[in-house]
Amino acid sequence: MTKSFSLQPIMNLAQHKNDSATRNLGQLNKQQQSAQQKLDTLLEYHKDYQTRLQTASQSGMDQAELRNFQQFINKLDEAIRQQINAVEQSKISAQAGRGEFNTTQRKLKSFGALQQRHIEEQKKAADRSEQKTLDEHSGRLVPYRMNNTEDQNQ
Numbered sequence: 001m002t003k004s005f006s007l008q009p010i011m012n013l014a015q016h017k018n019d020s021a022t023r024n025l026g027q028l029n030k031q032q033q034s035a036q037q038k039l040d041t042l043l044e045y046h047k048d049y050q051t052r053l054q055t056a057s058q059s060g061m062d063q064a065e066l067r068n069f070q071q072f073i074n075k076l077d078e079a080i081r082q083q084i085n086a087v088e089q090s091k092i093s094a095q096a097g098r099g100e101f102n103t104t105q106r107k108l109k110s111f112g113a114l115q116q117r118h119i120e121e122q123k124k125a126a127d128r129s130e131q132k133t134l135d136e137h138s139g140r141l142v143p144y145r146m147n148n149t150e151d152q153n154q
Contacts, residue, residue, distance in 0.1 A: 005118045011111040018104040021097070028097040032090040039083040046076045 005011070053069045061069075 021101040021104040025097040025101045028094040032094045035087045035090045
């Protein structure tokens with residue numbers, strides 16, 4: 001009779017934590033990509049408005065238009081600074097999520113190795129038990145065959 005793996009509840013918990021860490025890491029990576037895309041978009045807007053400002057200033061513009069362009073570009077600069085901070089924060093969060101994922105992976109692999117060892121030990125025990133049964137059975141057959149051989153020789 002095989003014994004169940006005594007650490008199975010802990011292994012199930014480790015699997016659950018690993019699944020959770022995997023989902024969390026996926027979300028964190030998605031957030032990081034989204035933050036980076038927003039930053040890229042803001043940088044494109046900034047570049048576009050800088051080009052518009054240069055073109056408009058070469059063709060001539062009044063003070064109010066110039067001020068409006070500069071104010072808008074200043075607001076874009078501020079938004080870019082904030083988005084750079086958001087990208088950095090998302091990178092830090094994703095790195096922490098990667099660390100958590102790696103930790104849960106190591107634990108799960110450790111429990112998997114213990115479970116495999118348990119299975120191998122159970123198989124060895126079953127093989128020994130089967131061999132013992134065969135040996136006992138063979139041990140009973142030998143005297144029986146000897147008696148039958150003696151009976152036939154007489």
